[in-house]
Ligand SMILES: NC(=O)C1=CN([C@@H]2O[C@H](COP(=O)(O)OP(=O)(O)OC[C@H]3O[C@@H](n4cnc5c(N)ncnc54)[C@H](O)[C@@H]3O)[C@@H](O)[C@H]2O)[C@H](O)CC1
């Protein structure tokens with residue numbers, strides 16, 4: 001099962017892996033043609049009713065596969081009198097308004113190839129021709145809201161027709177995630193399909209329909225789902241910046257750079273305000289690294305359980321996303337404090353570095369993203385991984401560990417493995433230069449900035465990819481000299497687009 005949003009991500013990942021959407025469209029159209037062949041014999045009359053998006057584009061391809069005048073070489077070889085169908089294509093709207101290049105190219109191919117293809121300017125002029133099969137390709141997963149005109153009227157004509165209706169991907173006007181007709185009214189119009197050819201994977205909403213559903217493999221590589229890619233960033237790229245997103249790094253003491261890097265990464269990733277809570281003696285130093293941060297100090301030179309109630313109260317009252325761990329050190333009192341923090345906190349947090357080993361030891365209501373390296377993973381009770389290259393070979397064990405822990409695990413090494421115990425993805429983004437100190441801190445801060453406005457698993461996937469991608473964007477300049485602080489600059493481009501590269 002796959003949701004429409006996830007499908008769009010996988011589609012974009014496939015393109016990044018070298019399988020562009022036009023190629024997928026060719027496979028989709030071919031699958032639609034096969035379905036028509038399954039419901040009607042050659043020679044039957046097929047009316048293709050297409051919209052101006054890629055759903056229509058799939059059907060233009062199908063028309064090429066279906067239409068025939070009996071002279072197709074394969075039909076002759078098989079001894080069939082006619083391998084083709086009497087196919088007409090009806091585009092709802094003018095060709096200039098076709099929304100995508102790939103759909104337009106397939107429309108142009110129909111016109112140049114002298115197929116029977118017409119533009120329908122006004123639905124009042126449109127008579128669905130007498131036919132045996134209607135291919136419904138008005139709208140697919142790109143539908144928003146109730147069917148507008150002319151689609152609404154045409155949907156009614158399709159439903160009234162005495163023909164087998166084959167819908168492309170999803171019956172037009174139906175929400176693929178819920179199976180409901182889109183629109184406010186209970187009697188919202190949608191096509192009533194006899195058959196649906198959907199692509200790549202089943203859609204949750206199609207099960208409840210009174211239609212026979214076929215899932216067609218359109219050649220999307222498995223890696224487009226398994227590997228985190230640019231498609232996984234669609235939630236950030238298509239979303240609006242969250243208001244008042246705040247992050248709160250509880251870190252510093254023996255170290256000062258780590259909390260500063262994490263807090264700055266959070267700002268680069270969409271947080272509006274980034275706070276650091278740090279011990280008195282090091283607070284000015286952390287502030288000195290970056291005027292963008294708001295540093296709040298507490299008594300003592302390291303975190304102790306005494307400070308915890310105040311920190312929890314501050315974080316919860318402002319709904320801050322916490323980063324617990326960077327630069328805290330591992331004094332017994334500090335580990336006790338980390339434990340107490342998790343026991344009392346019920347918000348969202350990224351847990352990193354020295355705070356990680358306490359996670360399995362504590363009951364918490366908090367929502368956590370844990371970001372261990374190989375060594376920290378083992379210390380937490382996760383799998384022992386023999387080398388930095390081998391992390392992804394242990395993906396199944398990491399999934400089992402995340403399931404047992406009840407939190408998202410982002411295990412970082414050459415390739416990162418991200419799991420919530422059910423879903424597991426691998427990020428191969430990154431460069432050899434990233435073994436330098438501090439890149440884990442920018443990763444934790446990035447995850448926190450994203451966690452302010454996105455769900456934990458998605459945030460962890462996006463953070464792994466963006467942090468690695470930031471290094472890739474810089475690598476042609478930095479090679480071995482990459483610094484974690486360089487990543488800060490490149491993070492926004494890695495997340496929101498690389499046009500200025
Ligand atoms: N990997 C894949 O999933 C592939 C999917 N393919 C096919 O592409 C469609 C989705 O295409 P998209 O262009 O995103 O959207 P649509 O064709 O569904 O429609 C967009 C089009 O419709 C207009 N519109 C939106 N809402 C309404 C409405 N309520 N009433 C009228 N018109 C509406 C909007 O303005 C746009 O112009 C997917 O379903 C598959 O069939 C690829 O071909 C292969 C890979």
Ligand SMILES: [K+]
Nearest residue numbers: 139168170172
């Ligand atoms: K459709």
